[in-house]
Amino acid sequence: MGALLQLAEVRRHFGGVQAVDGVSLEIESGTIFGLIGPNGAGKTTLVNLVTGYIPAQSGSIRLGGDGGAAELARRRPDVIARMGVARTFQTLRLYRNLTAFDNVLVGMHARRKHDTLQQIAPLPAFQHEPRARLAKASALLERVGLKPDEYGMRRAGTLSYGDQRRLEVARALAIEPRLLILDEPAAGMNPVEKDKVRDLIRQLNADGLTILLIDHDMRLVMGVCNRIAVLNFGRKIADGSPAEVSADPEVITAYLGRQAEKSGAHVPGAGATTIATADRHGSRAGAAAKPSGRMLEVSNLEVAYGAIRAVREVSFGIDEGEIIALIGANGAGKTTILNTLSGILRPRAGSARFLDIDLTVTSPDRIVRHGLVQVPEGREVLARLTVRENLELGAWVRRDRQAVHREIDALSSRFPILGRRRDLPAGQLSGGEQQILAIARGLLAKPKLLLLDEPSLGLAPQMVDAVFDVIRQIHEEGTTILLVEQNALRALEVADRAYVVETGRILLSGTGAELRRDPAVQKAYLGG
Amino acid sequence: MTQQLLNAIFIGSIYALFAVGYTLVFGVLDVLNLAHSAVFMLGAVITYSLVAIHGLPFIVAAVVAVFICGLLGLLIEFVALRPLRRRNAPPISALISTIGLALIFVAIVEQATPGTLFSWLWQDGANSVRFPSGAVPDPTYHIAGVTLEGTKLGILVTSILLMLVLGYVIRYTQVGRALRAVAENRRAATLLGIDVDRIFASTLFVSSALGGLAGLLFGLALSDISPYIGRDQVELKGLAVIVLGGMGSIPGAVVGGYLLGLIEVVAFVRFGSNVEAGVAFAALFLMLVVRPQGLFGARLKERL
């Protein structure tokens, strides 16, 4: 089998930044090829170059196979798709208002003949084409694990996150591609769901499909790929088998961080599945004086979107000085809970009291003034404002401008990033830097309770280490924290107590240590 | 020629004032407030009413009228915009509801003749009037062969002053930052403790006050006050201005306003009034095709 996709010295720059700097690689037909690297390394840009969304400025991209190779560079995305290259999107781009069937049917567009005339005169004789299409769509849904009878007629926007990712794969398969590109297909999923994704990828590959996989989850990538390329700052720094790549010292420094030392399980063949972690609680010397009061009391909370009950019978409490984690898969309702606490969503039933106010009827800005501050999922820094302006806005609710300026200076020296980049638009920071900015910004509001929503989402393993260090620090300094994470391992390491949320309910609760040892939790969220 | 240039600068000031209000709402709130031209018209109508019907001195009437127009902005927010935000309506709904409000405003004035419901406001129905002579102080100066009317000078000075103040507030104050935050990401702004509703209301107040001011200055200097001055004179040209300058950019609205004034005067001098009318739109079309973000607007890129 020859090479299906060949990249040679592909280059693309934006302004002064070389996003992709002379990358060459080859994907053998019938293999699963992994592409990894830190945020901003150029992975998605490379995919966009291959699929035609961005024109390459130099270099060639050739799609091979029987019949000779064809040049992809600088062609339109729909032309490339019709040539047999299908993709999913990092940000998940489904047709949300169309049904699951319709999503897949649209995917078949290229293989469908124009039927305008047949539609105008809908005689029985013309019905057999639409029926065949529908049958094919059903088969595709089955293939990705979505039962057509259950899911087919549902609007794509109403599906759970994991199912939506699967639907996107089904839609991509509809064009009968030779190469399938999966851009972070397992982002935000718990280990059980990720295993299902891994199985699906293996199965599709076994059926003959060549796959290019981009993801941050080392366990997934190392476990399923035949070959891996590593990008950093737009250049390829490694290219080889999973074992070779994970042992490469340059890769470890650039990307894998402490995770590589900790998680032997991430490299196939390395044996040990137990994850040795330092128990951090011993080192929290200073946090002596134990909790005074209950800060937050949530009881029987029910939040709904139309007919869908996203959160049900949720009750929990937080004492002053604690760090509490809510863990669970994407779509379990964790963010919904946080948004209800912040006053952005209103519950259908139940109560939530923070100190002396009722969160369910107070306006969001008053809630922040009272000391309940959220650092939202995806960071949501104000990209067009400078770092400094972002920080100043963090103190919007405060009146003491002198103290604010002192604190901004203190934060800037503590987190040098903020000082060095203070006059740059926040949008130019990397993911990890933005997360730190978002946390610093949240701190400036002098929160009594800080809500952190998925701080590690989309960050390379090395940055995740940095962010969790910050979280630990601010907790040690006395901030009460409610942490929502799909990275259950890190969350449970750092939390005093934790709650497991699944399909809108609280399934389990206990101390961080207890839950780490709980076999059910281990299986579902810690990867066995 | 210098006279024409002065005309250009002066009409440009009016366009700029109008457009700044327009772009403020569009840039900050992502809403194209199509009732803005109706408020422009009401600025002139109310001032006229206070002067001609109720006998107030001009300056007092102007200040009161501008304030009332600000209040009308609040009306627009509470009636046409807030209910839609609460219901997460798509952006096109705001277009339609502000159109509805504009219809109402214009119709009220159009139908107001002596003896009707609104005759306390306006009595000339669909006609055009001018401020009674003597009601407005209007010294003229003759310098270097050029005639400078006091009113036009006053307009220029007021406009520039206001735009400088606004620019300063937006760039350097905490409130200005909050405005920019709301413009960029409403949810993130809410989580920072910014009361988004209050920002909407204040923005609409300021924007409408500016629009009303532009209207009364227009009525003053061009001696044309009628229910249709919003629709015929500025509604679409205002769009042309903010497109030229860049939507959501205040300096853009200012530059765009003067630019359009200049283009129109040049077109009038070279080709006559027929072409002048269409030139704004030709410029609009060209700008959108060549550089959609306008002179100062930011490029909108979608993240894949």
Added chain:
Amino acid sequence: MDFFILLFTDPVRFYNSHELLIAQIGVNAILAISLFVTFYSGQLTLANAGFMAVGAYTTVIMSLYLPLPLPVDILTGTLLAGAVGFLVGLPVLRLRGIFLAIATIGFVEALRLGVILNVPITGEGQGLKNPGADPLGGIVPILVSLPIIAYLVWRLTRAKLGHAWAAIREDELAASSNGINVALYKMLAFVIGALLAGYAGALETHINFFVDPTEYSVTRAIQILTFAVAGGTTNVLGPIVGALFLTSLPEIIRQASAYRDVVNGVILILVIIFRPQGIVAGGGFAIHRPHWWPVNWRLGGRTASTG
């Protein structure tokens, strides 16, 4: 009130005395459908007032100066409108959202102010007299065309073309990745909309003795937009209902008071707030619970639970 009484008790007399109104409703419905087509593919354009003008003027000018039968004039007008649609579409289609809308506004006004008012053959500001018009007979093609057009457009939305349009409307970038040539389909929607608008413009001149340039302004385009949005943009019936409702409303109200525009405006606001999906679409009324309303008191309708 007598309006409705007549409608239900003596439909024939109603028809005869309100022919012009019914014809106008028909024309507006076709115009609203032309907007629906582009809207269905995710494009908000206000250019149809301009395409209308092309269809209208071409038809009348041809009928005044050329000895060809009327259907030929109408056909030419329609096709010319489509061609102009293609030319306008070329530069503007890559614009998104409000920018596209504004560009089309520019086109309409530039056409009206720059061309129509300056070219002698169009009668400039005075408009054109159309002695060949047939107010009574002219209503027939309108009433016949409307259901045919509605049916064709409906079936189009079910065909491969319509599915591609829906995909583009939902997410252009994803549509490309599914092999859809976005630019081509957008242009198709644009041109079909232009053809329909040109056709409507041509038909409209046939029932009036006079072609009035002020008819083809942005104000008219916005009016058509409100028909489509208030009626509902999820299926073909919506624009028809919207046109019916909002065209006849001023007539009904006319009997009552001179403030019909005020009532028009009020109704527009009420519809868009409480039924933003339009009259025809499903989904109930949008009711919002104020944040101070105690959580456990029920509210009817489709409660939006956001604060």
